[in-house]
Amino acid sequence: MSAIARIASIFFLASAAQLASAGAVEERGNFYGDATYYNPGVGLGSCGQLHQDSELIVAVNWQQMANGANPNKNPKCGKYVNVWGPKGFVQVKITDTCPGCAYGALDLSPAAFSHIADQAQGRVKVWWNWA
Numbered sequence: 001m002s003a004i005a006r007i008a009s010i011f012f013l014a015s016a017a018q019l020a021s022a023g024a025v026e027e028r029g030n031f032y033g034d035a036t037y038y039n040p041g042v043g044l045g046s047c048g049q050l051h052q053d054s055e056l057i058v059a060v061n062w063q064q065m066a067n068g069a070n071p072n073k074n075p076k077c078g079k080y081v082n083v084w085g086p087k088g089f090v091q092v093k094i095t096d097t098c099p100g101c102a103y104g105a106l107d108l109s110p111a112a113f114s115h116i117a118d119q120a121q122g123r124v125k126v127w128w129n130w131a
Contacts, residue, residue: 030113031099032104033125033126034106034123035085035126037112039109046059047066054109056091056092059101060106061106079094083112089116090108092108
């Protein structure tokens with residue numbers, strides 16, 4: 001490897017590390033994980049609003065949601081994610097946090113889950129990204 005290539009790779013790795021530590025990389029790229037569904041109509045979501053099972057909404061795993069002291073003020077609340085599953089695609093609004101979900105996982109409303117899989121499946125693998 002030439003000296004210029006080594007310097008360029010060191011610069012790239014240092015830049016990537018800085019972006020990652022600042023959280024900038026987190027909202028780019030594709031993620032892979034499990035999707036399940038829940039009933040959002042039973043109470044307030046972590047974003048502080050009531051929602052219905054018929055809405056196209058999602059609870060993002062706690063690691064990627066990264067709530068602060070007041071989750072109602074999370075800047076991810078109200079943003080959208082694109083989700084691809086075995087049955088198709090859906091774009092959903094972030095309204096909640098899934099505390100029991102692993103990194104990369106999403107918990108969808110029943111209406112949203114029905115766009116990507118049959119509810120009888122209960123849990124499916126999905127690809128998703130921030131819209």
